[in-house]
Amino acid sequence: MTSERPTTLLAELTHRCPLHCPYCSNPLDLVRAEREISTEDWKRVITEARALGVLQLGLSGGEPLVRKDTEELAAHARSLGLYSTLVTSGLGLTRARAEKFRDAGLEHIQISLQDADDDNAERIAGVRSVKQKRAAAALVRELGFAFSVNVVLHKANLDRIQQIIDLAAEMGADRLELANTQYYGWGLVNRDALMPTREQVDRAFEIAERAKQAHRGRMQILFVLPDYYEKYPKACYGGWGKVYLVVTPDGKVLPCHGATNITTIAYPNVREHSMEWIWQESPLFNAFRGDSWMKSPCSTCERKCIDFGGCRCQAFALTGDAAMADPICTLSPHHHIIESALADANATTPFTYRKFSSEPQPA
Amino acid sequence: MLTATSIPSLWRLARVEYDDVRKRPVLLYPEGAVLLNDTGAAILKLVDGQRSVGDIARMLSERYNGADGADPTEILNDVTAYLSTLADRELIRDQ
Numbered sequence: 001m002t003s004e005r006p007t008t009l010l011a012e013l014t015h016r017c018p019l020h021c022p023y024c025s026n027p028l029d030l031v032r033a034e035r036e037i038s039t040e041d042w043k044r045v046i047t048e049a050r051a052l053g054v055l056q057l058g059l060s061g062g063e064p065l066v067r068k069d070t071e072e073l074a075a076h077a078r079s080l081g082l083y084s085t086l087v088t089s090g091l092g093l094t095r096a097r098a099e100k101f102r103d104a105g106l107e108h109i110q111i112s113l114q115d116a117d118d119d120n121a122e123r124i125a126g127v128r129s130v131k132q133k134r135a136a137a138a139l140v141r142e143l144g145f146a147f148s149v150n151v152v153l154h155k156a157n158l159d160r161i162q163q164i165i166d167l168a169a170e171m172g173a174d175r176l177e178l179a180n181t182q183y184y185g186w187g188l189v190n191r192d193a194l195m196p197t198r199e200q201v202d203r204a205f206e207i208a209e210r211a212k213q214a215h216r217g218r219m220q221i222l223f224v225l226p227d228y229y230e231k232y233p234k235a236c237y238g239g240w241g242k243v244y245l246v247v248t249p250d251g252k253v254l255p256c257h258g259a260t261n262i263t264t265i266a267y268p269n270v271r272e273h274s275m276e277w278i279w280q281e282s283p284l285f286n287a288f289r290g291d292s293w294m295k296s297p298c299s300t301c302e303r304k305c306i307d308f309g310g311c312r313c314q315a316f317a318l319t320g321d322a323a324m325a326d327p328i329c330t331l332s333p334h335h336h337i338i339e340s341a342l343a344d345a346n347a348t349t350p351f352t353y354r355k356f357s358s359e360p361q362p363a
Numbered sequence: 364m365l366t367a368t369s370i371p372s373l374w375r376l377a378r379v380e381y382d383d384v385r386k387r388p389v390l391l392y393p394e395g396a397v398l399l400n401d402t403g404a405a406i407l408k409l410v411d412g413q414r415s416v417g418d419i420a421r422m423l424s425e426r427y428n429g430a431d432g433a434d435p436t437e438i439l440n441d442v443t444a445y446l447s448t449l450a451d452r453e454l455i456r457d458q
Contacts (some may be wrong), residue, residue: 005384005385008394053384055389055396083392146375220453
Protein backbone atom coordinates (compact mmCIF):
# COMPACT_ATOMS: atom_id res chain seq x y z
CA MET A 1 0.00 0.00 0.00
CA THR A 2 1.15 3.54 -0.66
CA SER A 3 -0.19 6.98 0.10
CA GLU A 4 1.42 8.32 -3.07
CA ARG A 5 -0.82 9.31 -5.96
CA PRO A 6 0.37 9.02 -9.54
CA THR A 7 0.37 12.20 -11.67
CA THR A 8 1.27 10.84 -15.09
CA LEU A 9 0.08 8.00 -17.30
CA LEU A 10 1.94 7.10 -20.46
CA ALA A 11 -0.48 5.17 -22.68
CA GLU A 12 1.51 3.19 -25.23
CA LEU A 13 -1.47 2.60 -27.50
CA THR A 14 0.41 0.52 -30.05
CA HIS A 15 3.88 -0.59 -30.98
CA ARG A 16 3.10 -0.24 -34.69
CA CYS A 17 5.12 2.62 -36.17
CA PRO A 18 6.20 3.74 -39.64
CA LEU A 19 9.61 4.74 -38.23
CA HIS A 20 12.46 2.42 -37.30
CA CYS A 21 14.58 4.62 -35.01
CA PRO A 22 17.46 2.62 -33.52
CA TYR A 23 17.07 4.26 -30.06
CA CYS A 24 13.37 3.42 -29.65
CA SER A 25 12.38 3.00 -26.02
CA ASN A 26 9.93 0.22 -26.89
CA PRO A 27 10.99 -3.30 -25.92
CA LEU A 28 12.71 -5.61 -28.42
CA ASP A 29 9.73 -7.95 -28.26
CA LEU A 30 7.15 -5.62 -29.84
CA VAL A 31 3.43 -6.22 -29.23
CA ARG A 32 1.54 -7.11 -32.42
CA ALA A 33 -1.76 -5.48 -33.43
CA GLU A 34 -3.86 -8.55 -32.59
CA ARG A 35 -2.73 -8.40 -28.95
CA GLU A 36 -3.60 -4.70 -28.48
CA ILE A 37 -6.32 -3.90 -25.93
CA SER A 38 -9.64 -2.40 -27.11
CA THR A 39 -10.97 1.16 -27.12
CA GLU A 40 -13.23 0.30 -24.18
CA ASP A 41 -10.28 -1.12 -22.25
CA TRP A 42 -8.33 2.12 -22.80
CA LYS A 43 -11.27 4.26 -21.71
CA ARG A 44 -11.56 2.29 -18.49
CA VAL A 45 -7.79 2.56 -17.93
CA ILE A 46 -7.92 6.34 -18.37
CA THR A 47 -10.97 6.72 -16.10
CA GLU A 48 -9.38 4.58 -13.38
CA ALA A 49 -6.07 6.42 -13.72
CA ARG A 50 -7.83 9.77 -13.22
CA ALA A 51 -9.54 8.37 -10.12
CA LEU A 52 -6.08 7.40 -8.78
CA GLY A 53 -4.93 11.01 -9.24
CA VAL A 54 -3.38 11.05 -12.73
CA LEU A 55 -3.40 14.56 -14.23
CA GLN A 56 -1.20 14.13 -17.30
CA LEU A 57 -1.81 11.66 -20.11
CA GLY A 58 0.66 10.84 -22.86
CA LEU A 59 -0.99 9.23 -25.90
CA SER A 60 2.06 7.47 -27.24
CA GLY A 61 3.32 4.35 -28.96
CA GLY A 62 4.81 3.29 -31.32
CA GLU A 63 2.92 5.75 -33.46
CA PRO A 64 -0.41 6.47 -31.71
CA LEU A 65 -1.98 7.66 -34.99
CA VAL A 66 -1.81 4.10 -36.34
CA ARG A 67 -4.84 3.41 -34.14
CA LYS A 68 -8.13 4.85 -35.35
CA ASP A 69 -9.53 5.53 -31.88
CA THR A 70 -6.87 7.96 -30.63
CA GLU A 71 -9.18 11.00 -31.05
CA GLU A 72 -11.91 9.22 -29.12
CA LEU A 73 -9.48 8.53 -26.27
CA ALA A 74 -8.31 12.16 -26.30
CA ALA A 75 -11.93 13.33 -25.99
CA HIS A 76 -12.53 10.90 -23.15
CA ALA A 77 -9.43 12.16 -21.31
CA ARG A 78 -10.45 15.78 -21.73
CA SER A 79 -13.94 15.05 -20.36
CA LEU A 80 -12.19 13.87 -17.17
CA GLY A 81 -10.07 17.05 -16.91
CA LEU A 82 -6.78 15.44 -17.94
CA TYR A 83 -4.06 17.37 -19.76
CA SER A 84 -3.16 15.22 -22.77
CA THR A 85 -0.21 15.10 -25.12
CA LEU A 86 -0.21 13.31 -28.45
CA VAL A 87 3.32 11.94 -28.79
CA THR A 88 3.71 11.41 -32.53
CA SER A 89 6.19 11.12 -35.35
CA GLY A 90 3.85 13.42 -37.31
CA LEU A 91 3.26 10.69 -39.90
CA GLY A 92 -0.46 10.16 -40.32
CA LEU A 93 -1.47 13.55 -38.91
CA THR A 94 -3.80 14.60 -41.71
CA ARG A 95 -5.84 17.82 -41.55
CA ALA A 96 -9.01 15.81 -40.94
CA ARG A 97 -7.48 14.00 -37.97
CA ALA A 98 -5.85 17.13 -36.56
CA GLU A 99 -9.22 18.89 -36.62
CA LYS A 100 -10.81 15.93 -34.84
CA PHE A 101 -8.15 16.18 -32.13
CA ARG A 102 -8.81 19.89 -31.77
CA ASP A 103 -12.56 19.25 -31.45
CA ALA A 104 -11.80 16.51 -28.91
CA GLY A 105 -10.09 19.12 -26.72
CA LEU A 106 -6.57 17.75 -27.07
CA GLU A 107 -4.19 20.46 -25.94
CA HIS A 108 -0.65 19.45 -26.73
CA ILE A 109 1.07 17.71 -29.64
CA GLN A 110 4.67 16.59 -29.56
CA ILE A 111 6.37 15.79 -32.85
CA SER A 112 9.69 13.97 -33.02
CA LEU A 113 12.50 15.11 -35.29
CA GLN A 114 15.54 12.95 -35.95
CA ASP A 115 17.98 15.63 -37.16
CA ALA A 116 18.15 19.06 -38.84
CA ASP A 117 19.93 17.46 -41.79
CA ASP A 118 17.18 15.91 -43.95
CA ASP A 119 19.19 13.02 -45.34
CA ASN A 120 20.56 12.08 -41.97
CA ALA A 121 17.12 12.44 -40.36
CA GLU A 122 15.74 9.87 -42.81
CA ARG A 123 18.74 7.60 -42.35
CA ILE A 124 18.09 7.58 -38.58
CA ALA A 125 14.32 7.05 -38.96
CA GLY A 126 14.94 4.35 -41.56
CA VAL A 127 12.17 5.80 -43.74
CA ARG A 128 11.25 8.87 -45.84
CA SER A 129 9.59 11.13 -43.31
CA VAL A 130 10.94 14.71 -43.32
CA LYS A 131 8.32 16.22 -45.65
CA GLN A 132 5.43 14.71 -43.71
CA LYS A 133 6.86 15.93 -40.41
CA ARG A 134 7.18 19.49 -41.69
CA ALA A 135 3.59 19.42 -42.94
CA ALA A 136 2.36 18.03 -39.62
CA ALA A 137 4.22 20.73 -37.67
CA ALA A 138 2.67 23.47 -39.80
CA LEU A 139 -0.78 22.00 -39.18
CA VAL A 140 -0.21 21.82 -35.42
CA ARG A 141 0.71 25.52 -35.41
CA GLU A 142 -2.16 26.52 -37.66
CA LEU A 143 -4.76 24.78 -35.51
CA GLY A 144 -3.38 26.38 -32.35
CA PHE A 145 -2.23 23.34 -30.38
CA ALA A 146 0.49 23.69 -27.81
CA PHE A 147 3.46 22.37 -29.78
CA SER A 148 6.57 20.56 -28.64
CA VAL A 149 9.41 19.20 -30.69
CA ASN A 150 11.30 16.24 -29.26
CA VAL A 151 14.70 15.21 -30.55
CA VAL A 152 16.57 12.19 -29.23
CA LEU A 153 20.27 13.07 -29.27
CA HIS A 154 23.17 10.74 -29.98
CA LYS A 155 26.49 10.55 -31.74
CA ALA A 156 25.01 10.95 -35.24
CA ASN A 157 23.11 14.23 -34.64
CA LEU A 158 24.61 15.87 -31.55
CA ASP A 159 27.05 18.01 -33.51
CA ARG A 160 24.09 19.69 -35.28
CA ILE A 161 22.35 20.75 -32.06
CA GLN A 162 22.45 24.44 -33.06
CA GLN A 163 20.78 23.69 -36.41
CA ILE A 164 18.22 21.50 -34.59
CA ILE A 165 17.38 24.37 -32.21
CA ASP A 166 17.10 26.78 -35.15
CA LEU A 167 14.80 24.37 -37.01
CA ALA A 168 12.49 23.92 -34.01
CA ALA A 169 12.28 27.71 -33.58
CA GLU A 170 11.52 28.14 -37.29
CA MET A 171 8.72 25.56 -36.98
CA GLY A 172 7.23 27.64 -34.18
CA ALA A 173 7.65 25.16 -31.32
CA ASP A 174 6.57 26.28 -27.84
CA ARG A 175 8.85 23.68 -26.28
CA LEU A 176 11.91 21.80 -27.44
CA GLU A 177 12.99 18.66 -25.65
CA LEU A 178 16.57 17.73 -26.37
CA ALA A 179 16.83 14.33 -24.78
CA ASN A 180 20.02 12.33 -24.94
CA THR A 181 19.43 8.67 -25.74
CA GLN A 182 18.57 6.40 -22.86
CA TYR A 183 20.08 2.99 -23.25
CA TYR A 184 17.14 0.61 -22.86
CA GLY A 185 15.51 -1.67 -25.40
CA TRP A 186 16.66 -0.78 -28.89
CA GLY A 187 18.92 1.94 -27.50
CA LEU A 188 20.91 -0.65 -25.57
CA VAL A 189 21.23 -2.85 -28.65
CA ASN A 190 22.60 0.17 -30.53
CA ARG A 191 24.68 1.62 -27.71
CA ASP A 192 27.99 1.56 -29.55
CA ALA A 193 26.43 3.21 -32.62
CA LEU A 194 24.72 5.94 -30.56
CA MET A 195 27.03 6.78 -27.65
CA PRO A 196 28.47 10.28 -28.06
CA THR A 197 31.90 11.32 -26.83
CA ARG A 198 32.27 13.54 -23.78
CA GLU A 199 33.49 16.36 -26.03
CA GLN A 200 30.30 16.14 -28.10
CA VAL A 201 28.13 16.19 -24.99
CA ASP A 202 29.98 19.12 -23.39
CA ARG A 203 29.77 21.22 -26.53
CA ALA A 204 26.07 20.46 -27.02
CA PHE A 205 25.34 21.28 -23.38
CA GLU A 206 26.94 24.71 -23.74
CA ILE A 207 25.02 25.47 -26.93
CA ALA A 208 21.75 24.36 -25.34
CA GLU A 209 22.37 26.52 -22.25
CA ARG A 210 22.97 29.60 -24.40
CA ALA A 211 19.90 28.84 -26.51
CA LYS A 212 17.74 28.49 -23.38
CA GLN A 213 18.44 32.11 -22.56
CA ALA A 214 18.17 33.32 -26.17
CA HIS A 215 14.74 31.70 -26.66
CA ARG A 216 13.37 32.40 -23.18
CA GLY A 217 9.73 33.48 -23.26
CA ARG A 218 9.16 32.08 -26.78
CA MET A 219 10.46 28.53 -26.88
CA GLN A 220 11.20 26.59 -23.71
CA ILE A 221 14.25 24.37 -24.13
CA LEU A 222 14.91 21.28 -22.03
CA PHE A 223 18.22 19.49 -22.29
CA VAL A 224 18.39 16.04 -20.72
CA LEU A 225 21.96 14.92 -20.04
CA PRO A 226 23.01 11.39 -20.94
CA ASP A 227 23.22 9.57 -17.63
CA TYR A 228 26.29 7.59 -18.72
CA TYR A 229 28.29 10.79 -18.27
CA GLU A 230 26.84 11.60 -14.85
CA LYS A 231 28.48 10.83 -11.50
CA TYR A 232 25.23 9.74 -9.85
CA PRO A 233 22.22 7.99 -11.35
CA LYS A 234 18.92 9.67 -12.13
CA ALA A 235 15.98 9.29 -9.76
CA CYS A 236 13.69 7.56 -12.22
CA TYR A 237 10.38 9.44 -12.29
CA GLY A 238 10.81 10.53 -8.69
CA GLY A 239 11.19 6.93 -7.50
CA TRP A 240 9.60 3.58 -8.30
CA GLY A 241 5.80 3.59 -8.18
CA LYS A 242 5.56 7.16 -6.89
CA VAL A 243 4.16 9.34 -9.67
CA TYR A 244 4.35 7.49 -12.98
CA LEU A 245 2.55 4.63 -14.74
CA VAL A 246 2.95 3.10 -18.19
CA VAL A 247 0.34 0.92 -19.86
CA THR A 248 1.65 -1.12 -22.80
CA PRO A 249 -0.36 -1.94 -25.97
CA ASP A 250 -1.34 -5.34 -24.55
CA GLY A 251 -2.42 -3.93 -21.17
CA LYS A 252 0.63 -4.52 -18.99
CA VAL A 253 1.05 -1.82 -16.33
CA LEU A 254 4.59 -0.79 -15.44
CA PRO A 255 6.22 1.81 -13.18
CA CYS A 256 8.55 2.78 -16.07
CA HIS A 257 8.58 2.06 -19.80
CA GLY A 258 11.93 0.28 -19.37
CA ALA A 259 10.45 -2.23 -16.92
CA THR A 260 9.43 -4.80 -19.54
CA ASN A 261 13.04 -5.92 -19.38
CA ILE A 262 12.68 -6.95 -15.72
CA THR A 263 11.79 -10.60 -16.19
CA THR A 264 11.83 -11.70 -12.54
CA ILE A 265 8.49 -10.17 -11.41
CA ALA A 266 5.06 -10.76 -13.00
CA TYR A 267 3.58 -7.79 -14.85
CA PRO A 268 0.09 -6.84 -13.74
CA ASN A 269 -2.39 -6.44 -16.60
CA VAL A 270 -5.50 -4.27 -16.99
CA ARG A 271 -7.33 -7.26 -18.47
CA GLU A 272 -7.15 -8.92 -15.03
CA HIS A 273 -6.95 -6.14 -12.45
CA SER A 274 -8.11 -2.61 -11.72
CA MET A 275 -5.62 0.25 -11.89
CA GLU A 276 -6.29 0.79 -8.17
CA TRP A 277 -5.23 -2.77 -7.31
CA ILE A 278 -2.21 -2.54 -9.61
CA TRP A 279 -1.01 0.74 -8.06
CA GLN A 280 -1.70 -0.27 -4.47
CA GLU A 281 -1.31 -4.03 -4.29
CA SER A 282 0.59 -5.50 -7.20
CA PRO A 283 3.95 -7.11 -6.39
CA LEU A 284 5.61 -5.22 -9.29
CA PHE A 285 4.65 -1.74 -8.05
CA ASN A 286 5.59 -2.61 -4.47
CA ALA A 287 8.88 -4.33 -5.34
CA PHE A 288 11.07 -1.23 -5.08
CA ARG A 289 9.05 1.22 -3.01
CA GLY A 290 10.74 2.48 0.15
CA ASP A 291 14.33 1.32 0.76
CA SER A 292 14.12 -2.11 2.40
CA TRP A 293 14.95 -3.80 -0.94
CA MET A 294 18.27 -1.94 -1.24
CA LYS A 295 21.65 -3.62 -1.15
CA SER A 296 25.09 -2.19 -0.46
CA PRO A 297 26.21 0.48 -1.30
CA CYS A 298 22.69 2.02 -1.61
CA SER A 299 21.32 0.77 1.75
CA THR A 300 23.72 2.90 3.77
CA CYS A 301 24.19 5.73 1.27
CA GLU A 302 23.17 9.26 2.20
CA ARG A 303 21.95 9.79 -1.38
CA LYS A 304 19.35 7.00 -1.15
CA CYS A 305 16.58 9.56 -0.54
CA ILE A 306 17.77 11.64 -3.52
CA ASP A 307 18.14 9.12 -6.33
CA PHE A 308 16.62 5.97 -4.74
CA GLY A 309 19.55 3.90 -6.04
CA GLY A 310 18.89 5.04 -9.62
CA CYS A 311 17.01 3.19 -12.30
CA ARG A 312 15.84 -0.37 -11.49
CA CYS A 313 15.43 -1.18 -15.18
CA GLN A 314 18.99 -0.12 -15.95
CA ALA A 315 20.28 -2.08 -12.95
CA PHE A 316 18.52 -5.19 -14.24
CA ALA A 317 19.54 -4.68 -17.87
CA LEU A 318 23.22 -4.28 -17.00
CA THR A 319 23.69 -6.50 -13.90
CA GLY A 320 20.82 -9.03 -14.10
CA ASP A 321 19.57 -7.94 -10.63
CA ALA A 322 17.02 -5.12 -10.40
CA ALA A 323 17.89 -4.51 -6.71
CA MET A 324 21.49 -3.60 -7.44
CA ALA A 325 22.74 -0.01 -7.49
CA ASP A 326 22.29 1.54 -10.92
CA PRO A 327 25.73 1.01 -12.54
CA ILE A 328 25.70 4.68 -13.58
CA CYS A 329 26.65 5.45 -9.97
CA THR A 330 30.40 5.79 -9.49
CA LEU A 331 29.90 3.96 -6.14
CA SER A 332 28.37 0.89 -7.86
CA PRO A 333 30.53 -2.25 -7.96
CA HIS A 334 29.34 -2.60 -11.59
CA HIS A 335 30.38 0.88 -12.70
CA HIS A 336 33.10 -0.65 -14.92
CA ILE A 337 30.27 -1.66 -17.33
CA ILE A 338 29.58 2.04 -17.93
CA GLU A 339 33.25 2.88 -18.26
CA SER A 340 33.82 0.25 -20.91
CA ALA A 341 30.68 1.38 -22.81
CA LEU A 342 32.08 4.92 -22.88
CA ALA A 343 35.44 3.62 -24.06
CA ASP A 344 33.61 2.25 -27.12
CA ALA A 345 32.01 5.64 -27.90
CA ASN A 346 34.41 6.26 -30.76
CA ALA A 347 33.53 3.00 -32.52
CA THR A 348 31.76 3.12 -35.89
CA THR A 349 28.96 0.59 -35.71
CA PRO A 350 25.93 0.32 -38.04
CA PHE A 351 22.39 0.80 -36.67
CA THR A 352 20.16 -2.15 -35.87
CA TYR A 353 16.79 -0.67 -36.82
CA ARG A 354 13.68 -1.14 -34.66
CA LYS A 355 11.30 -3.62 -36.25
CA PHE A 356 8.90 -6.47 -35.55
CA SER A 357 10.74 -9.76 -35.58
CA SER A 358 9.52 -10.86 -39.04
CA GLU A 359 10.08 -7.50 -40.80
CA PRO A 360 13.14 -7.01 -42.98
CA GLN A 361 15.62 -4.27 -41.98
CA PRO A 362 14.91 -0.99 -43.79
CA ALA A 363 17.44 -0.05 -46.45
CA MET B 364 11.87 38.93 -11.24
CA LEU B 365 8.52 40.65 -11.67
CA THR B 366 7.71 44.07 -10.19
CA ALA B 367 4.47 45.81 -9.21
CA THR B 368 4.10 47.18 -12.74
CA SER B 369 4.69 43.88 -14.55
CA ILE B 370 1.69 42.53 -16.47
CA PRO B 371 1.74 38.77 -15.92
CA SER B 372 -0.03 36.30 -18.15
CA LEU B 373 -0.31 32.54 -17.89
CA TRP B 374 1.76 30.56 -20.41
CA ARG B 375 -0.63 29.71 -23.26
CA LEU B 376 0.18 26.03 -22.74
CA ALA B 377 -0.94 26.05 -19.10
CA ARG B 378 -4.37 25.97 -17.46
CA VAL B 379 -5.79 25.77 -13.95
CA GLU B 380 -8.04 22.80 -13.21
CA TYR B 381 -9.71 21.69 -9.98
CA ASP B 382 -8.49 18.22 -9.02
CA ASP B 383 -11.40 16.50 -7.34
CA VAL B 384 -9.16 13.57 -6.32
CA ARG B 385 -6.74 15.71 -4.29
CA LYS B 386 -9.48 18.28 -3.51
CA ARG B 387 -7.36 21.20 -4.57
CA PRO B 388 -6.66 23.36 -7.62
CA VAL B 389 -3.77 22.40 -9.87
CA LEU B 390 -1.84 24.18 -12.60
CA LEU B 391 -1.42 21.88 -15.60
CA TYR B 392 1.03 22.32 -18.48
CA PRO B 393 2.90 20.01 -20.88
CA GLU B 394 4.49 17.18 -18.90
CA GLY B 395 3.91 18.88 -15.57
CA ALA B 396 1.54 19.86 -12.78
CA VAL B 397 1.81 22.22 -9.81
CA LEU B 398 -0.55 21.60 -6.91
CA LEU B 399 -1.90 24.97 -5.78
CA ASN B 400 -3.03 26.16 -2.39
CA ASP B 401 -6.05 28.46 -2.12
CA THR B 402 -3.90 31.60 -2.08
CA GLY B 403 -2.01 30.55 -5.21
CA ALA B 404 -5.25 29.74 -6.98
CA ALA B 405 -6.76 33.11 -5.93
CA ILE B 406 -3.73 34.91 -7.39
CA LEU B 407 -3.78 32.93 -10.64
CA LYS B 408 -7.50 33.55 -11.04
CA LEU B 409 -6.73 37.27 -11.29
CA VAL B 410 -3.89 36.83 -13.82
CA ASP B 411 -5.46 37.79 -17.16
CA GLY B 412 -2.72 39.47 -19.19
CA GLN B 413 -4.31 42.89 -18.46
CA ARG B 414 -3.88 43.49 -14.75
CA SER B 415 -0.51 44.40 -13.27
CA VAL B 416 1.00 42.61 -10.28
CA GLY B 417 0.08 45.74 -8.28
CA ASP B 418 -3.56 45.54 -9.44
CA ILE B 419 -3.76 41.90 -8.41
CA ALA B 420 -2.26 42.62 -4.98
CA ARG B 421 -4.67 45.54 -4.48
CA MET B 422 -7.69 43.40 -5.37
CA LEU B 423 -6.58 40.72 -2.92
CA SER B 424 -5.93 43.34 -0.21
CA GLU B 425 -9.44 44.68 -0.64
CA ARG B 426 -10.84 41.18 -0.50
CA TYR B 427 -9.01 40.39 2.74
CA ASN B 428 -9.49 43.89 4.16
CA GLY B 429 -9.60 43.71 7.93
CA ALA B 430 -8.30 40.15 8.13
CA ASP B 431 -5.26 39.47 10.29
CA GLY B 432 -1.94 40.01 8.55
CA ALA B 433 -3.55 41.61 5.50
CA ASP B 434 -0.98 44.38 5.22
CA PRO B 435 -1.08 45.74 1.62
CA THR B 436 2.73 45.94 1.33
CA GLU B 437 3.09 42.42 2.58
CA ILE B 438 0.45 41.18 0.16
CA LEU B 439 2.20 42.94 -2.73
CA ASN B 440 5.49 41.29 -1.74
CA ASP B 441 3.85 37.86 -1.48
CA VAL B 442 2.07 38.18 -4.83
CA THR B 443 5.26 39.42 -6.52
CA ALA B 444 7.32 36.58 -5.04
CA TYR B 445 4.73 33.95 -5.92
CA LEU B 446 4.34 35.02 -9.55
CA SER B 447 8.13 35.46 -9.91
CA THR B 448 8.66 31.85 -8.87
CA LEU B 449 6.26 30.71 -11.58
CA ALA B 450 7.92 33.13 -14.05
CA ASP B 451 11.30 31.50 -13.32
CA ARG B 452 9.72 28.22 -14.45
CA GLU B 453 8.35 29.99 -17.56
CA LEU B 454 4.77 29.25 -16.47
CA ILE B 455 4.04 32.97 -16.08
CA ARG B 456 5.08 35.40 -18.82
CA ASP B 457 5.78 39.09 -18.26
CA GLN B 458 4.20 41.05 -21.10
